[in-house]
Amino acid sequence: MRGGTVAVVGGSIAGCALASAAARAGADEVVVLERTHGRLADRGLGLCVHDGRAAELAATGALPEGIAAHRLTRRRWVVRDDPAGASGRLFWEQPFPFHSYHWGLLWRGLREATPASVVYRQGAVVSGVTDTGERAEVRLAGGTTERYDLVAGADGYRSVVREAVCPGSRPTYAGYVCWRGNFDARRLDALGDGDWPADTVTTVCFTGGSCVVYRIPGPDGPRVNWVLYALPPQAGRLPFDDPMSFPPGRVTEELTAHLGALLDREFPPYWAKLLGLTEPADTFVQPIYDLETARTTAGRLLLAGDAATVVRPHNTSGAAKALQDATAFEEAWRRSGTWAELLHAYQAARGAAGREMVALARRLGRGQVEQTPAWATMNHREVQSWWQALLGGAADIGGQAMAP
Ligand SMILES: Cc1cc2nc3c(=O)[nH]c(=O)nc-3n(C[C@H](O)[C@H](O)[C@H](O)COP(=O)(O)OP(=O)(O)OC[C@H]3O[C@@H](n4cnc5c(N)ncnc54)[C@H](O)[C@@H]3O)c2cc1C
Structure with a gap:
């Protein structure tokens, strides 16, 4: 499928990656609507990405070369x-x-790698979105409404797009x-x-x-x-x-x-x-x-990154997951002939992955904060079996490999 107009709400990690993916896949117009004015690069936190995930993401172009790590x-x-x-x-x-x-620095690398055709609008506060069947509408805080073929919610933890996709779903403390x-x-x-x-x-x-x-x-x-x-x-x-x-x-x-x-x-x-x-x-x-959502798409709306699932940080998977969502979106776009096929393929690729990460991070939180074991008296074998129980069958923390 080629052409069409896409709005991405939120211009952080997931938003930059998703906008790049849409432009690469062939959208006519990609607009990022980011509420902040110029301070994103100052957030200055540390985060980690698993080497396996980074290699996959580098190969698809979702993780650009040259970002300090x-x-x-x-x-x-x-x-x-x-x-x-x-x-x-x-x-x-x-x-x-x-x-x-x-x-x-990660955000800056992703932002700089965003194709020049992407319009990145700062100070654009989205107050709500609506799926109208054939299109999706974005309402801006100033009172104007804009229409796109697809609206992607990359607006993080308190997503307004999520409210339209999964009404009433809220992160739980x-x-x-x-x-x-x-x-x-x-x-x-x-x-x-x-x-x-x-x-x-x-x-x-x-x-x-x-x-x-x-x-x-x-x-x-x-x-x-x-x-x-x-x-x-x-x-x-x-x-x-x-x-x-x-x-x-x-x-x-x-x-x-x-x-x-x-x-x-x-x-x-x-x-x-x-x-x-x-x-x-x-x-x-x-x-x-944390928060798991029942679905990541509805009509012409789609969720990515923390808007789709909020995972406790113990899993060290948030940034990798956001970039994987963008990769899955691009692959779904390339394989689809219609918007409906694209959204169906994206949901199939990312729905379960998000829920599994939420569940794993809950177990990790229980073991490392809520119900800590008697670490000081555990022997090597006991620590290893404690860790394996937390993993619950997952290969490692840091997110899962993407399906081939
Ligand atoms: C304590 C902590 C530790 C973490 N540690 C790690 C780690 O070690 N490894 C890891 O990979 N991840 C970690 N993460 C998670 C990681 O930071 C995120 O998962 C990742 O950055 C993806 O974020 P995002 O782009 O989906 O959302 P966000 O970064 O939250 O971005 C959302 C964007 O949308 C904008 N926005 C929101 N609402 C609107 C609106 N209405 N209109 C317009 N714009 C809007 C916001 O201004 C923001 O720029 C951690 C998170 C926390 C809280």
Whole structure:
């Protein structure tokens, strides 16, 4: 199928990839409607993509060449080891075939790779979409309406397109939060030798939570990125109705004090000091949510990335999944003769994949936060069977290979 007009709501990871896919597949007109004004590249978080997924995505063109990435090969699991052991006691080590990315640099690479024919409109806030049978309508916050042959929702966690595809489906709060932070890796010099190889991810484990620490590339050199999952203070009382309730620099004193107490009580001294190198302006708190949708298409509407499924971050699959959605969309387009065939093929390719990732990440969250095992007393065999039970038959974390 060739020709047609496509609007992509949201111009982040999924949005850029989907717009590129539509342009490559042969759409006449592709418009990205992004609500923010120019600040997307500043989001500056770390994320990881599994090497297997990255190779597939590079081969399809969904992951452009030349984006800065940091190679990771091993994941070490440590617990506090009183009274000795500044770095904690290593109780397990496993392969970790991933590369880490800086969110802003990944976004910039995807944005720059978007074909010139794609119109990327910033400050375009979409207030709703409607499937009219033969076309789809987009309502903009200014009051205007635009019509396209297809509207793709790449508008993330609180998608307005999802509301039209699966009315009433809302992300569910998992009952815990993550503190996230990052800092210039040169600050590590202040800590002395902590025996932390650059290609190694460390997971600090404690009762009721865990913390993942790894290096990422940054605009001004390597950075250290960490994500600490635990129950918030006075669980249930904080207003976790927004994924960015406590943005950088605006974390409350209560949440900061709670983090400090966790570091004092649960962390090996080296890792507590390491997290302490983070500036308040680079620390924030996000509640953890997830959502699985019954379908990813309806009429001339389609969902991709976090708009389609919100997966808890433990699975380290969100960016790869968004790029896979774009790849599946492009393949479905090339194989289809009509819009109906395209949407049917996309749903068939991506519906189950999203639901399986949500289920796996729930198991990972249960095992690493909600119902943590007695890590400190487990032997090697026990840790491995605990991990296999969490995987529940999946080959690994990081998302699944795409169907050939
Ligand atoms: C704590 C945390 C850790 C994570 N760690 C990892 C990891 O290690 N590895 C990994 O792969 N992924 C990770 N992820 C997930 C990953 O960041 C996302 O899954 C991925 O970026 C795909 O996002 P997206 O493009 O679908 O949505 P988003 O990045 O949320 O983008 C949605 C876009 O739509 C725009 N928008 C929203 N509403 C409207 C509207 N009404 N009108 C116009 N525009 C709109 C927004 O401004 C935004 O630019 C993590 C996520 C979290 C929260």
